[in-house]
Amino acid sequence: MIALGSDHAAADLRxxxxxxxxxxxYDYTDCGTDxxxxxxxxxxxxxxxxxxxxxxxTGILLCGTGIGMCxxxxxxxxIRAAVCSETYSAKFTRLHNDANVLCMGARVxxxxxxxxxxxxxxxxxxxxxxHQRRIDMxxxxxxxxx
Ligand code: RB5
Numbered sequence: 001m002i003a004l005g006s007d008h009a010a011a012d013l014r015x016x017x018x019x020x021x022x023x024x025x026y027d028y029t030d031c032g033t034d035x036x037x038x039x040x041x042x043x044x045x046x047x048x049x050x051x052x053x054x055x056x057x058t059g060i061l062l063c064g065t066g067i068g069m070c071x072x073x074x075x076x077x078x079i080r081a082a083v084c085s086e087t088y089s090a091k092f093t094r095l096h097n098d099a100n101v102l103c104m105g106a107r108v109x110x111x112x113x114x115x116x117x118x119x120x121x122x123x124x125x126x127x128x129x130x131h132q133r134r135i136d137m138x139x140x141x142x143x144x145x146x
Contacts (some may be wrong), residue, residue, distance in 0.1 A: 002028040002122075003056035007069075010062035010106035013114060016027055017102035020115050023109060028123070030054065044072035048079045058122070059101035066105035073101050077142055080135070085109055087120040094124035096131045126133035 002021065006014035011034060031046040038118045040063045066083040073081035074085040081101035082093035085108050093099040102121045105113055132141035
């Protein structure tokens with residue numbers, strides 16, 4: 001299951017992503033929003049809580065740049081979010097970082113590139129091996145006192 005969300009700046013891109021997911025047979029929950037204006041941390045939390053509760057395994061978060069969504073998502077335990085504006089990063093953040101949230105910026109990528117990025121991200125599996133140790137180290141950082 002994929003949890004999908006955007007703020008007002010990326011509502012059009014969210015509809016394009018929905019079309020891509022429909023055409024490619026993915027199950028998803030649309031966490032909104034169609035409100036304008038809207039606050040991206042609210043949507044980031046909705047999508048990431050679904051992952052934390054085990055209701056989704058992957059999140060897609062869209063805002064103007066993708067950056068605000070990524071910053072907000074990264075504050076939540078167990079979330080490994082990556083902003084991608086090209087396909088190489090989308091592929092390697094799955095292979096090496098086991099990213100579970102893809103963030104994109106509607107003011108950065110066009111619809112065609114967004115579809116290519118989605119394909120690279122959703123069709124690539126985590127490589128494991130030496131990369132698992134580093135993922136574990138990221139999780140340890142969440143537990144360390146300041
Ligand atoms: C909204 O104007 C914009 O700030 C937001 O979509 C996002 O780009 C923030 O990172």
